[in-house]
Amino acid sequence: MQEISSALKQAAKSVYETDIEPEISRPEAKFGDFSSNIALKLAAQLKKPPREIAQALANALSQNPNLAKVELAGPGFINFWLTDKVLAESAQAATRPAQALAGQEILVEFGDPNPFKEMHIGHLYSYIVGDAIARLLESAGASVRRLSYHGDVGLHVAKTIWALKQASGAAEFQLADGLAADTMIGNYYAKGAEAYEQSPSAKDEITKINHLIYSGQDPDIKNIYEQGRELSFKAFDNILKLLDISNDRRYLESQTAEVGKEMVQKNIGPVFEESDGAVIYPGEKAGLHTRVFITSQGLPTYEAKDLGLTSLKDKDYPGARRSLIITASEQSEYFKVMLAALAEINRSLAEKTTHLAHGFLSLSTGKMSSRTGNVYSATNLLAKVKERVYAQYPDSAQKDEIYLGAVKYGLLRHHLGSDIVYDVEESVAVEGNSGPYLQYAHARACSILAKASELPAEPAAIESYEPPERLLARKISEFPEVVAGATAELAPNQICNYLYELAQSFNKFYETSRIIGDPRAGLRLKLVESYSQVLAGGLKLLGISAPERM
RNA sequence: GCGCGUGUAGCUCAGCUGGAUAGAGCGUCGGCUUGCGGAGCCGAAGGUCGUAGGUUCAAAUCCUGCCACGCGUACCA
Numbered sequence: 001m002q003e004i005s006s007a008l009k010q011a012a013k014s015v016y017e018t019d020i021e022p023e024i025s026r027p028e029a030k031f032g033d034f035s036s037n038i039a040l041k042l043a044a045q046l047k048k049p050p051r052e053i054a055q056a057l058a059n060a061l062s063q064n065p066n067l068a069k070v071e072l073a074g075p076g077f078i079n080f081w082l083t084d085k086v087l088a089e090s091a092q093a094a095t096r097p098a099q100a101l102a103g104q105e106i107l108v109e110f111g112d113p114n115p116f117k118e119m120h121i122g123h124l125y126s127y128i129v130g131d132a133i134a135r136l137l138e139s140a141g142a143s144v145r146r147l148s149y150h151g152d153v154g155l156h157v158a159k160t161i162w163a164l165k166q167a168s169g170a171a172e173f174q175l176a177d178g179l180a181a182d183t184m185i186g187n188y189y190a191k192g193a194e195a196y197e198q199s200p201s202a203k204d205e206i207t208k209i210n211h212l213i214y215s216g217q218d219p220d221i222k223n224i225y226e227q228g229r230e231l232s233f234k235a236f237d238n239i240l241k242l243l244d245i246s247n248d249r250r251y252l253e254s255q256t257a258e259v260g261k262e263m264v265q266k267n268i269g270p271v272f273e274e275s276d277g278a279v280i281y282p283g284e285k286a287g288l289h290t291r292v293f294i295t296s297q298g299l300p301t302y303e304a305k306d307l308g309l310t311s312l313k314d315k316d317y318p319g320a321r322r323s324l325i326i327t328a329s330e331q332s333e334y335f336k337v338m339l340a341a342l343a344e345i346n347r348s349l350a351e352k353t354t355h356l357a358h359g360f361l362s363l364s365t366g367k368m369s370s371r372t373g374n375v376y377s378a379t380n381l382l383a384k385v386k387e388r389v390y391a392q393y394p395d396s397a398q399k400d401e402i403y404l405g406a407v408k409y410g411l412l413r414h415h416l417g418s419d420i421v422y423d424v425e426e427s428v429a430v431e432g433n434s435g436p437y438l439q440y441a442h443a444r445a446c447s448i449l450a451k452a453s454e455l456p457a458e459p460a461a462i463e464s465y466e467p468p469e470r471l472l473a474r475k476i477s478e479f480p481e482v483v484a485g486a487t488a489e490l491a492p493n494q495i496c497n498y499l500y501e502l503a504q505s506f507n508k509f510y511e512t513s514r515i516i517g518d519p520r521a522g523l524r525l526k527l528v529e530s531y532s533q534v535l536a537g538g539l540k541l542l543g544i545s546a547p548e549r550m
Numbered sequence: 551g552c553g554c555g556u557g558u559a560g561c562u563c564a565g566c567u568g569g570a571u572a573g574a575g576c577g578u579c580g581g582c583u584u585g586c587g588g589a590g591c592c593g594a595a596g597g598u599c600g601u602a603g604g605u606u607c608a609a610a611u612c613c614u615g616c617c618a619c620g621c622g623u624a625c626c627a
Contacts (some may be wrong), residue, residue, distance in 0.1 A: 037569060074570045151627060278625050292625040302627050332554060333622045418556065426562070430589040432575045437589070444587050451586060497564060511591045
């Protein structure tokens with residue numbers, strides 16, 4: 001691809017004395033392996049018919065030994081066919097990802113559930129998509145630091161602690177294990193939140209607890225708080241371990257408050273303004289919202305704290321080239337304001353920081369009500385899918401890989417910005433575009449390879465492909481480009497699309513091409529091998545396992 | 551009101567840095583199996599790409615207006 005591009009560039013230069021960066025694309029199979037619209041682009045500039053230009057450029061490339069055929073088509077496209085030999089080589093090499101980000105340190109913040117509350121499905125989505133993006137960056141050679149940020153202060157904490165005090169204190173936490181710990185915390189929060197709404201006396205007590213948490217004066221509260229926070233994080237760890245998602249460092253809101261407040265106060269005048277006793281950033285001057293950074297009571301808001309967080313990250317990772325923050329899209333506007341303020345304080349830090357918004361996740365059945373904290377929890381969703389998969393695969397040793405793959409793929413296959421309506425049945429359906437479908441596709445290929453390995457090796461020296469073989473080889477060879485594109489655009493769903501198409505290509509090939517025992521077994525086995533490696537590699541980028549049987 | 555996002559087949563979604571006849575899954579209808587895992591393959595029906603304009607050789611894709619839905623809009627996070 002690179003080679004065709006530079007050859008075209010050369011040709012344009014020598015024939016027409018013009019500099020242009022040719023666009024090469026992957027057209028439908030009938031239009032060749034690669035295609036360029038360069039002649040159409042040049043037509044206006046050179047004031048010549050596009051087909052004439054295309055013909056001249058095609059002639060210049062027709063002698064290239066790696067190309068089997070160069071043709072004109074349509075209004076002036078140039079279509080290229082690789083020789084089967086070159087195609088075979090590129091399919092073989094497809095499993096090696098390009099190291100475009102080698103040596104770069106990149107920070108990725110995602111997940112961000114709050115302790116003293118249950119992790120809900122929005123956090124689950126954020127974790128899964130953030131992890132996939134981190135994996136993409138890692139595959140390109142980057143050193144990724146997975147970070148998260150947690151609201152460990154505030155009214156929600158007081159509500160949970162109030163409910164804990166009503167029960168027997170944090171001691172009960174000790175009893176819960178695995179995913180149950182998270183559910184238990186959620187239950188306490190729900191009790192506290194309900195009491196806060198329903199009972200004036202409870203509301204007073206909760207407000208009082210909130211102050212005591214800040215002051216740290218009451219040893220009993222302090223004890224419950226510290227234990228509760230630790231156990232909350234343990235509960236999150238249990239979920240993350242299950243999901244095979246790692247987390248390098250947690251930042252806490254209680255750490256960022258002072259740093260952020262200081263940053264704001266130092267910049268009152270040049271950046272921030274005082275208004276009605278509060279300190280604000282006048283975002284309206286730049287078409288953004290004006291937001292409060294320090295309240296009239298002198299407390300830093302989330303805005304100020306997040307400013308502090310960027311500074312903490314910068315101190316901890318001074319060499320980081322980029323810093324991504326992944327959250328739900330409801331925070332998009334807010335982040336623009338925060339980053340605009342940051343740009344005025346520390347331009348280079350703001351420039352390397354990017355906010356990435358994902359859509360809202362809901363379930364095709366069941367509504368969420370966020371009023372009482374009765375949101376749909378991550379553990380509920382996982383349990384539901386697990387139950388469904390366990391019923392379908394009672395004897396499989398891969399039950400857990402299957403249900404986790406179903407959840408991850410079901411979320412990741414969507415475009416990042418759009419809202420998702422998650423359908424449990426669809427996500428576990430084995431026929432259709434699902435995680436289990438791809439896992440099955442992989443297991444089937446592995447089973448062929450396992451059988452073949454028991455037989456004597458077949459020679460692979462066949463010079464040319466039959467059509468179904470060629471289509472599969474072509475699809476396999478696209479993998480590195482797809483990964484590069486998905487990484488550049490931070491779009492894991494492009495990997496999903498590709499893998500699904502890849503599996504379809506394989507199934508078509510498989511339908512017509514006998515492998516074991518066929519005279520072409522050697523060549524075909526090589527294809528199956530590359531295919532299963534690429535499929536497994538692609539699934540790995542999504543954080544999905546590729547079982548050899550299921 | 552203003553800002554951001556979304557609007558593509560009955561349903562769920564790809565495609566959006568302009569390119570060839572707008573794709574897939576589910577669902578519907580029809581076909582394929584004395585064989586490597588049929589969880590598959592082949593075919594049919596199904597589309598004013600929200601809408602009206604504009605730019606262009608070429609628009610689902612870019613620009614503008616309008617409509618619908620979601621989110622945000624100063625002391626919550």
